[in-house]
Amino acid sequence: MPKVLAIETSCDETSVSVVSNYQDVYKINSNIVASQIKDHSKWGGVVPELAARKHLELIPNVLEKALESASVDINGIDLIASTVAPGLVGCLRVGSITARALCMLHSKPYLGVHHLEGHLASVLFLKDYPRPPLLVLLVSGGHTELIKLGENNIIERLGRSFDDAAGEAFDKVGRLLGLKYPGGPEIERIAQNGDPLRFDLPKCRISDGKGRFRKYDFSFSGLKTAVLRLTQKINETDDILPIEDIAASFERVVAEVLVERSIDCCVDHNLHNIVVVGGVAANNTLRKMMIREASKKSIKVDLAPLSLCTDNAAMIGAAALSRLNNGNYKSSLKLGVSARLPIDLASSLYDKNPPF
Numbered sequence: 001m002p003k004v005l006a007i008e009t010s011c012d013e014t015s016v017s018v019v020s021n022y023q024d025v026y027k028i029n030s031n032i033v034a035s036q037i038k039d040h041s042k043w044g045g046v047v048p049e050l051a052a053r054k055h056l057e058l059i060p061n062v063l064e065k066a067l068e069s070a071s072v073d074i075n076g077i078d079l080i081a082s083t084v085a086p087g088l089v090g091c092l093r094v095g096s097i098t099a100r101a102l103c104m105l106h107s108k109p110y111l112g113v114h115h116l117e118g119h120l121a122s123v124l125f126l127k128d129y130p131r132p133p134l135l136v137l138l139v140s141g142g143h144t145e146l147i148k149l150g151e152n153n154i155i156e157r158l159g160r161s162f163d164d165a166a167g168e169a170f171d172k173v174g175r176l177l178g179l180k181y182p183g184g185p186e187i188e189r190i191a192q193n194g195d196p197l198r199f200d201l202p203k204c205r206i207s208d209g210k211g212r213f214r215k216y217d218f219s220f221s222g223l224k225t226a227v228l229r230l231t232q233k234i235n236e237t238d239d240i241l242p243i244e245d246i247a248a249s250f251e252r253v254v255a256e257v258l259v260e261r262s263i264d265c266c267v268d269h270n271l272h273n274i275v276v277v278g279g280v281a282a283n284n285t286l287r288k289m290m291i292r293e294a295s296k297k298s299i300k301v302d303l304a305p306l307s308l309c310t311d312n313a314a315m316i317g318a319a320a321l322s323r324l325n326n327g328n329y330k331s332s333l334k335l336g337v338s339a340r341l342p343i344d345l346a347s348s349l350y351d352k353n354p355p356f
């Protein structure tokens with residue numbers, strides 16, 4: 001039963017987890033997440049330098065707690081993993097250096113993990129988790145992607161956002177409406193008292209340059225601008241901004257766009273299973289709409305467990321164990337970190353000569 005110690009520090013959560021697996025069952029022995037939301041909320045978003053310093057401050061304690069609550073010491077750990085890309089470089093470095101230093105000190109194998117592969121792996125904790133081939137809708141603060149996970153876990157990106165990610169749009173619209181950071185959970189909270197059909201907002205598309213649209217790609221910056229114009233227009237004539245109705249209408253349109261394009265992509269590629277992961281996958285309107293609409297096309301939907309939608313180290317541990325199980329992968333201790341790396345190049349993290 002291999003046990004992995006996993007570290008996630010790609011953005012504003014300092015997280016360490018111990019995950020083990022036996023045959024097909026993945027188990028969380030501990031998953032400590034220290035959120036920095038309070039430190040960044042007064043700035044309206046994540047401040048990279050502040051986040052990196054906070055990770056440094058928090059990691060010794062989070063690491064100790066993760067081992068303690070898994071009732072294991074470092075000798076009982078078989079391998080150590082950390083997120084290495086994509087993310088904020090200064091932040092990634094804290095997790096990567098901690099993990100590699102521990103590997104050197106205790107002679108353990110090291111695995112550098114792609115953050116988005118971590119999000120994909122969050123469904124491995126579901127009972128009867130879905131097997132490829134399947135389509136993944138990955139919706140987070142930094143990414144909105146449609147990914148085909150083929151036989152032998154071959155990863156192919158079929159769609160993406162050309163501007164803002166869905167979570168980024170939630171955060172920016174939240175700020176426009178005077179809500180706290182991060183905007184996603186706040187919009188969801190106030191939207192419960194709003195009318196989702198009150199405002200007609202655009203479902204923006206990306207042109208293919210030949211008079212048609214790219215079917216599986218996304219654009220959310222136009223939607224954000226439409227909300228800005230709407231609030232300006234209402235402010236000219238009215239004293240009170242109906243923020244609940246705006247939030248509900250915005251949330252509905254984002255969910256409709258994500259659901260419609262995911263289902264089209266799934267049908268066109270003859271896939272029968274959609275998996276939804278990432279921070280925005282916590283959104284209840286999206287979760288319900290995806291299940292309802294997919295069932296009309298006989299598509300099965302698997303949603304990341306609510307507690308594992310936003311960033312956490314357990315999903316990084318599951319991705320590392322899955323790599324290990326699928327071919328005994330190991331990364332070079334010389335592997336560094338990178339702000340960007342497309343998910344279909346994640347296998348390069350296990351090359352003898354690392355990509356960065």
Ligand code: KG4
Pocket residue numbers: 011139140141142143166167168170171182183184185188278279280281282283284309310311
């Ligand atoms: O996956 P994640 O923790 O970090 C990234 O890898 O980016 O996602 C964070 C994003 C934020 O933009 C946040 O506003 C959004 O996920 N989010 C939500 C909800 N919970 C978090 N968006 C909509 N509804 C939610 N309930």
Ligand code: ZN
Pocket residue numbers: 115119140141278279310311
């Ligand atoms: Zn993430």
